[in-house]
């Protein structure tokens with residue numbers, strides 16, 4: 520637990536959605552202050568698409584309307600934690616599951632970027648999306664200047680598939696958003712252990 524004021528959150532020894540160093544759990548009320556703090560910082564907030572300042576009250580409303588009502592229905596809103604702890608490192612969503620343009624969107628931010636957490640969380644989320652939800656495709660997009668995000672997604676096996684011309688803003692100028700995706704076949708071709716294989720190789724109860 521992070522502190523007595525936060526609700527009790529059990530920490531599984533063999534989490535369902537996990538990477539090599541992190542695991543994913545549904546966002547809960549105890550995360551909202553950390554969430555609000557992260558999205559109001561230029562890094563990671565701006566790059567993650569939070570262009571206006573958000574209050575804690577707005578964050579709580581979003582949580583009630585989105586996470587409480589929709590988690591497990593048409594999306595999954597996860598907090599990223601280190602294995603063996605419920606500490607908040609950031610968030611990753613597999614969301615807006617669409618049955619017409621089939622697949623789902625992935626969005627992520629890490630409160631302290633550049634330490635290898637984001638790529639591990641993306642691996643865990645795509646294993647969950649393809650391996651548990653049976654999605655045919657997962658896509659995301661970011662500003663063309665967001666080199667770290669583009670590098671992170673490409674490293675995880677995403678492929679750039681197009682540009683949303685003029686849909687972004689960066690440093691006071693119109694920019695393109697770059698859209699990337701991973702298909703089920705791309706995911707199957709990845710040569711890395713999946714979430715459930717990592718659980719098999721770890722000793723029980725870690």
Ligand SMILES: CC(C)(COP(=O)(O)OP(=O)(O)OC[C@H]1O[C@@H](n2cnc3c(N)ncnc32)[C@H](O)[C@@H]1OP(=O)(O)O)[C@@H](O)C(=O)NCCC(=O)NCCS
Nearest residue numbers: 563566567628629632633634635636637638666667668670
């Ligand atoms: C994008 C993000 C989730 C990646 O998580 P992270 O923990 O920073 O990522 P990692 O440390 O695992 O790795 C990022 C990759 O980018 C590279 N990288 C790191 N800093 C970089 C920089 N300033 N410019 C370019 N590449 C960079 C790393 O070298 C690494 O690639 P490599 O493993 O091939 O060397 C995180 O940086 C973030 O939250 N950014 C702000 C919000 C955002 O952009 N969200 C994504 C919108 S879709």
